[in-house]
Amino acid sequence: MKRQFMCPVCAFSEMPEPVAEGNICPCCGTEFGYDDDGVSYRQLRDDWVAANAPWFSPVVDAPINWNPWLQLLFSEYDYAMRPTPHRNDIVETTAVGHSVDAEVRLCSTAA
Numbered sequence: 001m002k003r004q005f006m007c008p009v010c011a012f013s014e015m016p017e018p019v020a021e022g023n024i025c026p027c028c029g030t031e032f033g034y035d036d037d038g039v040s041y042r043q044l045r046d047d048w049v050a051a052n053a054p055w056f057s058p059v060v061d062a063p064i065n066w067n068p069w070l071q072l073l074f075s076e077y078d079y080a081m082r083p084t085p086h087r088n089d090i091v092e093t094t095a096v097g098h099s100v101d102a103e104v105r106l107c108s109t110a111a
């Protein structure tokens with residue numbers, strides 16, 4: 001079975017390689033040992049969220065049904081930004097820092 005690793009920035013749980021210098025998270029694009037040099041994971045996370053949490057890698061496809069907001073919420077990572085969902089499967093996302101009353105409402109847009 002293939003091992004997978006969790007990104008400390010975006011909480012993507014299917015990184016093919018562990019957090020180590022030169023490895024890049026395909027999800028948020030953090031290059032460990034470089035992007036995080038002198039910058040906290042929290043700051044990188046907020047920057048990624050502020051950019052609307054885009055999928056990074058042009059080579060690795062995002063998992064089917066990948067949703068960065070759910071990924072963050074389920075991780076319980078700390079972040080201050082209020083996400084501004086732009087994907088149509090999320091109508092409302094509320095999360096403030098480590099709050100457990102994070103709330104996500106999903107509505108299916110499938111016809």
Ligand SMILES: [Zn+2]
Nearest residue numbers: 007010025028
């Ligand atoms: Zn990441």
